[in-house]
Amino acid sequence: MKMTGRKLIDIFIRNSIKMLSLLLAVSFLSFLLVSLSPIDPVGQYILGLQTAVSPEQRAEIEEYWGVNEPPVERYFHWLTEVLQGELGESVIYRRPVAEIIGERFINSLALMLCAWLISGIFGFILGIVMGRYYDRWPDKILKKICYILSSMPTFWIGLLLLLIFGVWLKWFPIGFSSPIGVLSRDVSLGEKIYHLILPAFTLSLMSFSGIALHTREKLWDVMNSDYVLFARTRGEDEWTILKRHGIRNVILPALTLQFSSFAELFGGSVIAENVFSYPGLGSAVSAAGLQSDLSLLLGITLFSALFVCTGNMIANLLYRIVDPGIREVKE
Amino acid sequence: MKTNKILRLLLLFIMGIYLVACKQEEQAVQEKDSVVIAIGTEPETLDPTQGWGHGNSPIVQSTLVRYNSDLTFENDLATSYELSTDGLTWTFHLREDAKFTDGKRVTASDVVFTLETAKKAQGAVDLTYMESAVAKDDSTVIITLSQPTSIFLNTLASVGIVPKHAYSEEYGRNPIGSGPYKFVEWKSQEQIMFTANEDYYEGEPAIKNVTVVFMSEDAALAAVLAGEVDVAYSSATLGNTKAEGYRVERIASADNRGFTLPMLPEEGKTTESGAPIGNNVTCHREIRQAIAYAIDRQLIADTVLNGFGRPAYSENDGMPWNNPEVKIETDLEYAKKLLLDGGWLDSDQDGIVEKDGITAEFKCVYPAGDSVRQAIGMAVSEQLKKIGIKLTIEGMSWDEIMKVMFSEAVLMGWGSAIPNETYYLYRSEGALLDDFYNPEGYQNLKTDKYLRAAMEALTVEEANENWKKVQWDNNTGTSMKGECPWVWVVNLDHVTYVRDGLSIGEQPIHGHGHGLPLIQNLKDWKWQ
Numbered sequence: 001m002k003m004t005g006r007k008l009i010d011i012f013i014r015n016s017i018k019m020l021s022l023l024l025a026v027s028f029l030s031f032l033l034v035s036l037s038p039i040d041p042v043g044q045y046i047l048g049l050q051t052a053v054s055p056e057q058r059a060e061i062e063e064y065w066g067v068n069e070p071p072v073e074r075y076f077h078w079l080t081e082v083l084q085g086e087l088g089e090s091v092i093y094r095r096p097v098a099e100i101i102g103e104r105f106i107n108s109l110a111l112m113l114c115a116w117l118i119s120g121i122f123g124f125i126l127g128i129v130m131g132r133y134y135d136r137w138p139d140k141i142l143k144k145i146c147y148i149l150s151s152m153p154t155f156w157i158g159l160l161l162l163l164i165f166g167v168w169l170k171w172f173p174i175g176f177s178s179p180i181g182v183l184s185r186d187v188s189l190g191e192k193i194y195h196l197i198l199p200a201f202t203l204s205l206m207s208f209s210g211i212a213l214h215t216r217e218k219l220w221d222v223m224n225s226d227y228v229l230f231a232r233t234r235g236e237d238e239w240t241i242l243k244r245h246g247i248r249n250v251i252l253p254a255l256t257l258q259f260s261s262f263a264e265l266f267g268g269s270v271i272a273e274n275v276f277s278y279p280g281l282g283s284a285v286s287a288a289g290l291q292s293d294l295s296l297l298l299g300i301t302l303f304s305a306l307f308v309c310t311g312n313m314i315a316n317l318l319y320r321i322v323d324p325g326i327r328e329v330k331e
Numbered sequence: 332m333k334t335n336k337i338l339r340l341l342l343l344f345i346m347g348i349y350l351v352a353c354k355q356e357e358q359a360v361q362e363k364d365s366v367v368i369a370i371g372t373e374p375e376t377l378d379p380t381q382g383w384g385h386g387n388s389p390i391v392q393s394t395l396v397r398y399n400s401d402l403t404f405e406n407d408l409a410t411s412y413e414l415s416t417d418g419l420t421w422t423f424h425l426r427e428d429a430k431f432t433d434g435k436r437v438t439a440s441d442v443v444f445t446l447e448t449a450k451k452a453q454g455a456v457d458l459t460y461m462e463s464a465v466a467k468d469d470s471t472v473i474i475t476l477s478q479p480t481s482i483f484l485n486t487l488a489s490v491g492i493v494p495k496h497a498y499s500e501e502y503g504r505n506p507i508g509s510g511p512y513k514f515v516e517w518k519s520q521e522q523i524m525f526t527a528n529e530d531y532y533e534g535e536p537a538i539k540n541v542t543v544v545f546m547s548e549d550a551a552l553a554a555v556l557a558g559e560v561d562v563a564y565s566s567a568t569l570g571n572t573k574a575e576g577y578r579v580e581r582i583a584s585a586d587n588r589g590f591t592l593p594m595l596p597e598e599g600k601t602t603e604s605g606a607p608i609g610n611n612v613t614c615h616r617e618i619r620q621a622i623a624y625a626i627d628r629q630l631i632a633d634t635v636l637n638g639f640g641r642p643a644y645s646e647n648d649g650m651p652w653n654n655p656e657v658k659i660e661t662d663l664e665y666a667k668k669l670l671l672d673g674g675w676l677d678s679d680q681d682g683i684v685e686k687d688g689i690t691a692e693f694k695c696v697y698p699a700g701d702s703v704r705q706a707i708g709m710a711v712s713e714q715l716k717k718i719g720i721k722l723t724i725e726g727m728s729w730d731e732i733m734k735v736m737f738s739e740a741v742l743m744g745w746g747s748a749i750p751n752e753t754y755y756l757y758r759s760e761g762a763l764l765d766d767f768y769n770p771e772g773y774q775n776l777k778t779d780k781y782l783r784a785a786m787e788a789l790t791v792e793e794a795n796e797n798w799k800k801v802q803w804d805n806n807t808g809t810s811m812k813g814e815c816p817w818v819w820v821v822n823l824d825h826v827t828y829v830r831d832g833l834s835i836g837e838q839p840i841h842g843h844g845h846g847l848p849l850i851q852n853l854k855d856w857k858w859q
Contacts, residue, residue: 277520
């Protein structure tokens, strides 16, 4: 056990080094892309002012922003600032980027976590049901639903849910993370959850059918294996077989799949948050992109890379804890 | 059994949440002194020295003078003002009963502080011509300018006075002022809440609680259909949707769409940043004017904008400084005659006219993603076929547009509540700069003379007289009758959903903007 603990720390350190170098590469690449893009931050800023700006004023803004320095110099300037925890100031919100990310991340994390849990749990359960009744009517119906869901774009499902549950039935609010016209300190947890349900459900539908279909196939393989045949001949009933052999064997692949969906989840949150006017990182990144807010865009890119890497690292560490097989083979 | 229990608990939980939410909704219906307004863009700051309230009223703060609904000036914080005969020294007398919401009086030193801060900020407020501002006593401010400036009152009507004693870096996110409303809370990308200022010197406004939420136009329409907001900014494409319990108000605007036509011939020259200059088709005045006369503006307003628009003839239709003479009638025969007189003939029978081996075709670019501009461009292109001019429409990003705008037509939009926009659009020094104002390269000494006279005029009347002459002086001008550097097509109505029973007052003509102009007269709104 002691051995395993040291191993875990070892793996943790090795992963951290990998992660740092990856982040450095991401920072370089994203900065390069932004520099090469035709985005003119000063022009966008002036456009945003929606007012007359004299050329003299424009020159002063350019000077102040340092846009005329060479790109390499700008990169190292930016990188040293970032390493000191200074991500710069957002042009569109006129606030420090770190502050915006911190505030938005809590909203996004709640959303992604809910969606992740919903899609994981329901996807897995439905996958088991489909695998159990392989090619019989419950499977046939559920399989069709899964196919339909996985071929529908997330934003469309989102709009559909919004129309049905928000506009027609009026069961859920049509957007935001809290009720309109209520002070932050007066917003209860219940209200926050109430606002979270529809976007989280939309987001979960994105990765949900993948898990379900994957689990279905895996379970079918397991149920047709020799050891299950042996268990059957021994007279174990189907439910016991499912519990003892089925679920145990399919849970690990499902976990792998679920943990590797972090990046996808992040991508999906951009869409879900925009459809439901939900103030998270996803809607912030699309606003930053559309309005050429470079410091915010770069800040969120770095942060999301960090987030996805951390997710994958947790998955790596978890395998060793969940599956004694992997642990022992490595040792 | 166990699963049943869990299920029951879950159901109870969901119902609990639902009940709480429903209760809140009922309360909102009972008290009719609050409004929820959905607009498109979130302001960046609530600090007037950084640009908040520019072109509109700042709500939280009050200004020295303000606009009437017909865009003339009336006193706000000022009780009277005088201008010296040389046009350089303004003296403002302040009212004595105006207080910031922290109870302190608004004094001359606050005005001085505001103007100096705004000048230093280099932001949206252009005060480069202000030499000094001095507080003579608590209620007298003397402002000295380096040159007579007729738009000074317009600028003052935009700059809300901030408290010197309570101003810091954070002011823009948590302002206090002396306006009709008090700032309560700002949730980024969600909402800003205001409440009525009970000590406002003109009396507490009728609407007590105001929540401004930020939504895209689609989301705002969904919110209207779900009954979650009282007022929603919408667009011409969505305005035909019927929503029960709401009416659609079309607010006239000078939020115009039109296109620039490069006026210089292509001679291989480039701008400082390397973009090509000139177009061999649009450099001919008869081509530009033929286009202007061939367009059926009413038809475009009716079809492309679903009737939520009006024909546009200049950058400032309907404003007090607009010359009504700029209006032209659609006249296909006249357009054809212009081309014929200019020597443009369709000799090869392909439907497009030529002259000296140059075919009358050119590109018109628009910001990709702006469906209204795209549709306007397509409609214009279709109409121009009738006179033998071929227009190709192409979507680009703003950054790409900046590289082609000196040699191709560009579909743009302007419209401001301050007349100096005209100055930036047409002055000779502004030609061919990277700032979108004058990419067509319009340079005219006569126009420059009128522009300077308008900017330096001592009275609003004198200024307006000269602004009008810029457009048309019975001989030439920037209008489509004159040199025609721009072909204006339509003014967009600002389509707004309003809940039945709510009056949003008499709205002045709106400038360019996504909903913020709507709330400038918030103090006049009421439930009936």
